[in-house]
Amino acid sequence: xxxxxxxxxxxxxxVDELRALARRLAGRSxxxxxxxxxxxxxxxILNRLVPLMQELGVSPRWDVITGGNDFFxxxxxxxxxxxxxxxxGRPQDFETFLAYxxxxxxxxxxxxxxxxxxxxxPVALIDAxxxxxxxxxxxxxxxxxxxxxxxxxxxxxxVSRYDGSLFSSPEFSRQLPIPQYLFYxxxxxxxxxxxxxxADAVREVAERFGIDTDRPVLTxxxxxxxxxxxxxxxxxxxxxxxYADCQLxxxxxxxxxxxxxxxxxxxxxxAAGDDPDVHILDLPPWSAVEINALQxxxxxxxxxxxxxxxxxxxxxxxWKKKPVVASAVGGIPTQVIxxxxxxxxxxxxxxxxxxxxxLSHPALxxxxxxxxxxxxxxxxxxxxxxxxxxxxxLHHDSLGxx
Amino acid sequence: MNRANRPFEFFTASYxxxxxxxxxxxxxxxxxxxxxxxxxxxxxHTFQSLGDYHFLTEGFSNDVAQWVLAALNRPxxxxxxxxxxxxxxxxxxxxxxxxxxxxxxFLRASPEAGDLEAFEPFYFCSSKEVLxxxxxxxxxLVEFRRFLERMGHASFHFHFLVSRLRxxxxxxxxxxxxxxxxxxxxxxxxxDRIDITMDTIDGAKARLLKLxxxxxxx
Numbered sequence: 001x002x003x004x005x006x007x008x009x010x011x012x013x014x015v016d017e018l019r020a021l022a023r024r025l026a027g028r029s030x031x032x033x034x035x036x037x038x039x040x041x042x043x044x045i046l047n048r049l050v051p052l053m054q055e056l057g058v059s060p061r062w063d064v065i066t067g068g069n070d071f072f073x074x075x076x077x078x079x080x081x082x083x084x085x086x087x088x089g090r091p092q093d094f095e096t097f098l099a100y101x102x103x104x105x106x107x108x109x110x111x112x113x114x115x116x117x118x119x120x121x122p123v124a125l126i127d128a129x130x131x132x133x134x135x136x137x138x139x140x141x142x143x144x145x146x147x148x149x150x151x152x153x154x155x156x157x158x159v160s161r162y163d164g165s166l167f168s169s170p171e172f173s174r175q176l177p178i179p180q181y182l183f184y185x186x187x188x189x190x191x192x193x194x195x196x197x198x199a200d201a202v203r204e205v206a207e208r209f210g211i212d213t214d215r216p217v218l219t220x221x222x223x224x225x226x227x228x229x230x231x232x233x234x235x236x237x238x239x240x241x242x243y244a245d246c247q248l249x250x251x252x253x254x255x256x257x258x259x260x261x262x263x264x265x266x267x268x269x270x271a272a273g274d275d276p277d278v279h280i281l282d283l284p285p286w287s288a289v290e291i292n293a294l295q296x297x298x299x300x301x302x303x304x305x306x307x308x309x310x311x312x313x314x315x316x317x318x319w320k321k322k323p324v325v326a327s328a329v330g331g332i333p334t335q336v337i338x339x340x341x342x343x344x345x346x347x348x349x350x351x352x353x354x355x356x357x358x359l360s361h362p363a364l365x366x367x368x369x370x371x372x373x374x375x376x377x378x379x380x381x382x383x384x385x386x387x388x389x390x391x392x393x394l395h396h397d398s399l400g401x402x
Numbered sequence: 403m404n405r406a407n408r409p410f411e412f413f414t415a416s417y418x419x420x421x422x423x424x425x426x427x428x429x430x431x432x433x434x435x436x437x438x439x440x441x442x443x444x445x446x447h448t449f450q451s452l453g454d455y456h457f458l459t460e461g462f463s464n465d466v467a468q469w470v471l472a473a474l475n476r477p478x479x480x481x482x483x484x485x486x487x488x489x490x491x492x493x494x495x496x497x498x499x500x501x502x503x504x505x506x507x508f509l510r511a512s513p514e515a516g517d518l519e520a521f522e523p524f525y526f527c528s529s530k531e532v533l534x535x536x537x538x539x540x541x542x543l544v545e546f547r548r549f550l551e552r553m554g555h556a557s558f559h560f561h562f563l564v565s566r567l568r569x570x571x572x573x574x575x576x577x578x579x580x581x582x583x584x585x586x587x588x589x590x591x592x593x594d595r596i597d598i599t600m601d602t603i604d605g606a607k608a609r610l611l612k613l614x615x616x617x618x619x620x
Contacts, residue, residue: 173421180423182421182527337462338468338472371458378555394532
């Protein structure tokens with residue numbers, strides 16, 4: 001994929017503006033550092049972001065930190081604790097974390113004008129900052145609104161030494177002595193999960209899963225996790241079903257290797273009973289095209305989470321011009337502007353009501369979907385992310401080194 | 403064909419959103435936050451939100467009105483706040499005063515509503531403008547039209563709406579240039595009347611193109 005492939009999506013006008021921004025940074029060096037080259041949302045974003053910046057004339061580099069299993073077990077525990085989970089680590093874990101940071105500090109080179117460190121795993125690399133004119137930014141992709149205090153008190157002094165920090169939602173940020181900027185996560189409109197599909201391809205996938213495309217289809221795409229409230233979705237569907245002949249698709253994954261996922265999947269199957277119009281699909285991780293097709297085959301997409309990170313499945317549905325009914329939690333209200341790009345709900349009954357309302361007002365449903373598509377085009381595409389980074393670098397450049 | 407002494411230079415503006423570490427969970431907290439937040443914060447929640455959501459034509463005017471509707475379920479107050487014509491303001495202090503006036507009047511009539519907990523918090527943010535020239539200069543109306551066609555949303559928003567705060571005039575960069583450089587006062591007046599709060603940026607731009615075409619054809 002090349003930058004020009006995005007022109008039909010963005011329009012030549014937006015592309016000209018991006019190029020004008022990038023011209024001011026031509027040849028300037030940028031370094032992105034994270035903890036994995038494959039798997040996970042951050043690697044997925046960097047895999048697209050870095051080549052796009054390069055095509056625009058900036059000089060980006062992407063480095064990945066290394067560490068033993070002990071390091072990644074510790075960082076996983078930190079990751080969970082920073083997102084509000086329990087933490088029962090040992091005091092020496094902090095020393096181990098710092099020892100691996102020190103190793104990476106010596107292994108990698110830090111001579112770029114703009115360095116962006118992604119997430120907590122490499123946060124201590126701020127110790128490697130060389131003297132002279134450079135700008136160091138910490139990009140936090142996780143929800144820090146309710147962190148474990150012990151872990152956050154360890155991480156915070158490192159974060160405070162950066163020139164700025166980037167958060168996916170104001171809700172996820174912390175009180176910090178450095179500027180905090182809002183950087184939304186993004187989707188790639190050319191990826192298998194989001195690219196256009198022919199109507200035949202959509203129908204083929206729907207039929208493969210036994211879905212009748214002649215009747216309304218309600219869909220929630222989420223792993224089988226209690227925080228995504230799949231049983232609540234079934235309850236809402238059962239209320240709607242009293243008034244409209246519709247089907248429900250619950251598609252997700254991770255049930256095979258996640259004991260809790262398997263438990264939740266069993267609860268979901270039990271709640272669905274023997275209703276032939278409820279399709280519970282436990283999909284393997286390589287199902288991007290199938291998920292794309294299922295979203296496109298839907299009449300309404302639901303995201304009835306009880307707690308949510310940013311919830312990019314909402315942006316994926318909106319990109320496909322689907323009307324969305326979703327809970328007002330986490331990053332969802334940023335994507336679903338109530339009554340403009342979708343409808344928000346706060347309960348099973350509210351979700352059912354909003355679905356019924358949209359099923360009986362198809363013109364409004366279509367309008368919400370179309371406006372949602374524009375909202376995503378403007379704010380949640382990979383190209384918007386490129387623009388934000390370019391603007392950030394230009395802004396920090398104008399400030400000089402702090 | 404008139405030729406300008408000073409060309410029209412096209413810029414694009416990108417806005418970084420700064421998270422301001424302040425939130426409101428009730429109408430009274432919102433009011434107090436709006437009273438003391440920075441001007442870039444007032445800008446973010448009004449002028450920038452109008453640009454960010456330029457594709458919405460019905461019932462969206464600014465973040466404050468939207469939050470009052472969606473998080474406080476106060477449609478009457480939301481209507482009043484949404485009715486503020488952002489286009490009419492040439493300074494942020496006056497806009498802040500008017501927002502506060504509407505909320506204060508509402509609170510006087512319904513004091514019990516001030517402390518009711520919202521469904522979701524209002525997060526105060528502010529804007530950092532990053533301005534970059536597009537490298538296009540128009541010396542005539544024909545050249546202007548050619549560049550206008552290639553102009554993106556951010557650039558149009560900057561020259562048409564944000565310009566009011568810079569110029570301190572109920573006008574915009576286009577009208578000022580038409581009048582001062584090309585002597586086209588009639589065109590300038592017609593462009594001033596384009597209502598961006600009732601239209602999308604694409605719609606407003608299409609109207610401007612039409613007015614320029616009519617002028618070129620005259």
